[in-house]
Amino acid sequence: MVSAPGKVIVYGEHAVVYGKAAIAAAISLRSYLLVTPIPPGSPNTITLRFTDIGLDHNWPIDNLPWAAFNHPDKKKYYFDEVRHLDPDLVDAIKPFTSSISEKVIQSAAACFLYLYLSLGSQHSPPSIYALRSTIPIAAGLGSSASISVCLSAALQLQHGTLTTPFPGMLKSEILLQQKRINNWAFVGEMCIHGNPSGVDNTVSVQGKAVVFKRRDYSLPPTVTSIESFPELPLMLVNTKTPRRTAEQVANVKKLLGDYPVIVEGMLQSIDCITQEALTIINPTSPEEDATHSSLIRLGELIRINHGLLVSLGVSHPRLERIRELVDHAGIGWTKLTGAGGGGCSITLLKSGVRKATMDALAEKFNEEGFERYATTLGGDGVGVLWPAVVRRKEEDGEGGIRVWDEVVTQELFLEAKGLEGVERLVGVSRVEWVGNGWRFWRGEAEE
Numbered sequence: 001m002v003s004a005p006g007k008v009i010v011y012g013e014h015a016v017v018y019g020k021a022a023i024a025a026a027i028s029l030r031s032y033l034l035v036t037p038i039p040p041g042s043p044n045t046i047t048l049r050f051t052d053i054g055l056d057h058n059w060p061i062d063n064l065p066w067a068a069f070n071h072p073d074k075k076k077y078y079f080d081e082v083r084h085l086d087p088d089l090v091d092a093i094k095p096f097t098s099s100i101s102e103k104v105i106q107s108a109a110a111c112f113l114y115l116y117l118s119l120g121s122q123h124s125p126p127s128i129y130a131l132r133s134t135i136p137i138a139a140g141l142g143s144s145a146s147i148s149v150c151l152s153a154a155l156q157l158q159h160g161t162l163t164t165p166f167p168g169m170l171k172s173e174i175l176l177q178q179k180r181i182n183n184w185a186f187v188g189e190m191c192i193h194g195n196p197s198g199v200d201n202t203v204s205v206q207g208k209a210v211v212f213k214r215r216d217y218s219l220p221p222t223v224t225s226i227e228s229f230p231e232l233p234l235m236l237v238n239t240k241t242p243r244r245t246a247e248q249v250a251n252v253k254k255l256l257g258d259y260p261v262i263v264e265g266m267l268q269s270i271d272c273i274t275q276e277a278l279t280i281i282n283p284t285s286p287e288e289d290a291t292h293s294s295l296i297r298l299g300e301l302i303r304i305n306h307g308l309l310v311s312l313g314v315s316h317p318r319l320e321r322i323r324e325l326v327d328h329a330g331i332g333w334t335k336l337t338g339a340g341g342g343g344c345s346i347t348l349l350k351s352g353v354r355k356a357t358m359d360a361l362a363e364k365f366n367e368e369g370f371e372r373y374a375t376t377l378g379g380d381g382v383g384v385l386w387p388a389v390v391r392r393k394e395e396d397g398e399g400g401i402r403v404w405d406e407v408v409t410q411e412l413f414l415e416a417k418g419l420e421g422v423e424r425l426v427g428v429s430r431v432e433w434v435g436n437g438w439r440f441w442r443g444e445a446e447e
C-alpha cells in the first residue's frame with residue numbers, strides 16, 4: 001500500500017502557473033492505494049476500484065494499446081523526464097475510457113492508464129488497484145495530485161524501479177527516487193488537468209512545506225523546502241461547491257489573453273506577496289522571528305492575495321460568504337486556496353480568539369452547509385506500508401485483551417466505514433503495525 005498527502009497553497013496559486021513562486025504545505029488528509037496481485041490462473045486483467053468516485057472498471061491487459069506506448073519513437077522509461085503528454089498516446093487511450101461518461105471518473109481512469117502503459121508492460125502481473133482518499137475531491141486540496149503520486153509510486157514499486165525506503169538509505173538515492181515519483185506524478189496530473197504547474201504533486205511527494213517556482217516548462221522547477229514552517233493557526237473550510245481545476249486555470253489564461261498588461265501586473269503582485277511572506281516565514285535575523293506582528297503581516301498578505309484572486313475571477317459567492325462570516329466575527333484573514341471557483345478557503349486565525357466566538361461561527365458554517373476540517377500542516381509526503389498487516393486489540397469480555405494480526409485485504413480496505421474508518425485501518429499516524437509500518441522517502445535522511 002502507498003499513501004500521499006493533499007496540500008494547501010498558502011500563497012501564490014494561479015500565479016504559479018505563470019512562473020511565479022508559490023508556498024504550499026502538505027496536510028494530514030491523504031489518499032491510500034492498495035495494490036493486490038490477482039492469483040495465477042485468473043483472467044489477465046487490471047481492475048480499478050476507486051470507490052470514492054464510483055469507478056469500478058477492468059480491462060484485459062492484452063487489449064491495451066501497448067504497441068502505441070512501446071513504439072520506439074514514443075517509448076518513455078521510468079528514468080525519463082516527461083514534460084508533455086504525447087497527443088498520440090492520449091488518443092490511443094481514449095477508446096478505453098470512452099464508455100465512461102462522467103468527466104471526474106474518465107480523467108482518473110485516463111491518468112491510471114497513461115501511467116500504467118508507460119511504466120508497466122504487457123507481462124505485468126494482473127492486479128487490482130483499490131483507492132480511498134480522505135481528501136475532498138475537487139476542493140482545492142490537491143486530491144488529483146495525491147492520487148497521481150500514489151499511482152506513480154505504486155506502479156514503480158510494483159515494477160521494481162523503486163525500492164521501499166529503509167533506514168540508512170543514502171540521501172542521494174532518496175532524492176533520486178522522490179524525483180522519479182514526482183516526474184511521473186506530474187504526468188498523471190497533466191492527464192487530469194491539462195496544464196498543472198507541478199506544485200501540488202511536488203509537495204505531495206516531499207511533504208513538509210515548499211517554495212515552488214517553474215519559469216520554463218522545458219526545465220525542472222526550482223523547489224526549496226521550508227525546514228521550519230511555522231505552526232500557523234489555520235482554519236480550513238469547504239464551500240462544498242466542486243469545480244474543475246482545469247476550468248479555473250483556463251479562465252485565468254483567457255483573462256491574461258484579454259488584458260495582458262493588467263493581468264501580468266496582478267500575477268506579479270501575487271509573486272511579491274509570496275516573496276514578502278517568505279521573508280516573514282524565514283527570518284534572516286532573530287528579532288524578525290514569528291511574533292504577534294509577523295502573524296498580522298502574514299494575515300494581511302493572505303487578505304491581499306485573496307483580493308487579487310477575486311479580481312482574476314476565480315472566487316465564488318460561497319467563498320465570499322465564508323470570508324464575510326469570518327470578517328464579521330473578526331477572527332482572522334481568509335483566502336481561497338487552490339484553483340478557487342468553489343472548493344476550500346483557509347483562514348489564518350488571530351491570536352486570542354475567544355472560544356464562544358469560534359463556536360458561534362462554527363454553528364453558522366453548519367447552518368449554511370459549509371464543512372470545517374481539522375488538519376495539521378507540514379506532515380510526511382509519499383510513503384509505503386509493506387507488509388500491510390495491522391495489529392488488532394479488543395477486550396475479550398473476561399477482563400483480558402485479545403490481540404491478533406490481520407492482513408489489510410482489499411475487502412477490509414474497501415469496506416472501512418467512511419473517512420474515519422480508512423484512517424483507523426491504515427492511517428499513517430496509526431502506530432500498531434506488524435513489521436515496520438509506514439515508511440517515507442524523507443529527504444533529510446543521513447548521508
Ligand SMILES: Nc1ncnc2c1ncn2[C@@H]1O[C@H](COP(=O)(O)OP(=O)(O)O)[C@@H](O)[C@H]1O
Pocket residue numbers: 050051052053103104105106107108109131132133136137138139140141142143144145147192193243244245246338339
Ligand atoms: N478519491 C479519488 N478517487 C479517484 N479519483 C480522484 C479522487 N480524488 C481526485 N480524483 C481525481 O482528481 C480529479 C479532481 O482534480 P482537481 O479538479 O484538480 O481537484 P483538486 O483541487 O482536488 O486536485 C477528479 O476529477 C478525479 O479524476
Ligand SMILES: C[C@@](O)(CCOP(=O)(O)O)CC(=O)O
Pocket residue numbers: 009012013014015016017139140141142143144195196197198199200245249337338339340343
Ligand atoms: C490553480 C493552481 O495553481 C493550483 C490548483 O490546485 P487544486 O488542483 O485546486 O488543488 C494550478 C496549478 O498550480 O497547477
